[in-house]
Amino acid sequence: MQKPGKKVSFLIAGAAAGALVLSGCSGAGSTGGSGDSGDDTITALMVGNPQMEDIQKLTADNFTKETGIKVRFTVLPENELRDKVTQDVANQGGQYDVATVGAYEVPIWAKNGWLHELSTQADADSGYDKADLIKPMVQSLTGEDGKMYAAPFYGESSFLMYNKEMFEAKGLTMPEHPTWAQVADFAAKLDDKSSGVAGICLRGLPGWGEMFAPLTTVVNTYGGTWFEKDWTPKVNAPEFKEAANFYVNLIKEHGESGAPQAGFTECLNTFSQGKAAMWYDATSAAGTLEDPNASKVAGKVGYAYAPVNKTEYSGWLWTWAWAMPKTTKKEDAAWKFISWATGKDYEKLVGEKLGWSRVPSGKRTSTYSIPEYKDSAKAFADITLGSIEHADPTNPGVQPRPALGVQFVGIPEFADLGTKVSQELSAAIAGSKTVDAALNDGQKLAEDVAKNYQ
Template identity: 45%
Template structure:
């Protein structure tokens, strides 16, 4: 009897251990193609780690930002892994809201592109791992440029871009010289316009944190932009964002487009684009200075400081941002579909180079973007197309609305910049940056 009892007890303990509930990781992410693919491939992670179960909360970009910001600021603990960007990471890392990431030798942190690693670090410590990264660049119809006898250089100027836009603009035949973002938002029209202002020699704030919207570089940049789109852009540009312009470009209606490098894989994909074989790529245009002419962004995975499941979360973050994950996507979906902009090894891969004709231009753009030195005059903030301070969201939204109004012809450039300056000063004074 004793033997039976002890066997039953031993069996019961073993069964109990076998049936121990797996750790559930709640992952907040954005509803774009690369992340949806990560969810599908998540089963591979679960098979390799049967003690971890993944639960996905997939949200539209604006909603995601709100939810994760509220959760982390209130220590809500809803999420174990968050998808955040290069704007949030340095702010939250500095505040102690994020777990420092621990990577092992197999992860090869030195393989991360320096621009990505630096943009997601605070004082040399990595607080988010890049899932995919991007800069901005010029995507253009080479057939149209050839037709008018223009060779686009690898590093064009805005003057050259305007000249080409004038030559290829043919609205009667449904082709517009250039398409650019106009929809208001700090991460929308202002992401592009900040880079334009940078290259015109401007900045958001001077070293005393005084907003600079009524300065000459801002006036020159915004005047140029409004004239350019008024003369050579599609109608309704003030409502166009990434997705609208992507659709226009894929339909063959945009002669040129300056936007996120991630778009290159879509516009050169014959399944999506009518002009895939006609597209060519170059660096974002420059004006007075090359500084800050092209932005830098990474959608990244981070672990909130208060997480009770750090080890499991760290395991998942390491897997989803690893070389092996990129190989898995390459094998599963083809090398043109891999998340780009994060690792040196991706760009060194012959299969990737063959599949992605934009690879060299994309890597050059990312390598040249420096969030710690993105303006001609010295600036007190980190960031290329944003200033990494909590107040910037509100300022960027207010200014973005004014710029969109100027583009729509509802207000003058001067009046829009004056209103933007007033809004920015109010926010900065309220936050105590200056009196």
């Protein structure tokens, strides 16, 4: 794998600086930075997923009560979070002491020197038990020096979720390992627009980490790839076009209403309210779906492995993790929060206070030995672990790849490339552009990226 060099590092920093100027320095919000708050307060930026909303609820009465350290949270949707954290970290803004970042960013940012390494603190923290962290998650957050640069908050792959009652009503049976052809057939049979029920929910919201998280796994299993091993771009190759056309047409014919604006959160709401028969997305969604306080389909959901075409498995590999920007002046307090948020006791706290199905799983082996969790997660725990274990970021498709990543390409330029191509494909879902035209434009963008590596 060719590693991004200094030229690429400067590119992402420059892009972030430009974004900051264009946004009118939007990073300077009312939340205040690490230098603006007292010694007993740290600032945290995090994505607005259910697991993060839970930690926001639990922090004051538990972490703050135990340590005296207050946490000032800023919560943003996924795309906005990515923009804001990149602006702050790349430009050394110093606004946040801790932030949730993903498996895509961490190795790149570690190479650029933007993050504190956490292995030293984790190894010295006798109660942390770093060895208990699931190995693929740690590997995805490890820098070239072999040190961990973020601590996994939860880990995930992807799988297919389906409404068992709807399937039973139609006399349909979901196989444990479905193909995409079978899924499309099910969607056609279960689609009931007159009742407000979509055959399937799939992300159509632009964003390299929104639409292209599921779509790139479809591309992989259809035999496509963003780049071949020698960095030859393949965005408008027949396999990529076949996969994208399949995905877009499936949404247009049997997907949710408002699909061009539907990301993870919107599909979670749609499926949990019984407004879709199937949903292909993150394994981490299962905890919310099985919570009767948050979901109308709790106890009615079935789970199957990510649909395939030419490959045996196709699930992605991801972790949302807590990282500490190099700019923080509160390293000790920041580590105390990260240690608490990603430790064994936190998972027990969530189970006891909020319900065991809501435990942020997929990061610690010990989680799967907790009797209460095993009982509450029996519908999805095994298939979640199986999906994580079979996700291969070094070989996710049918051909060798030049960079790590299942649902992304592990280079700095992919954030911009994937987002721009997703915007074109979202327009195709809306009916204002063809998929082939969108990918022909995407090929030109990919060719520009490839020049940095060929």
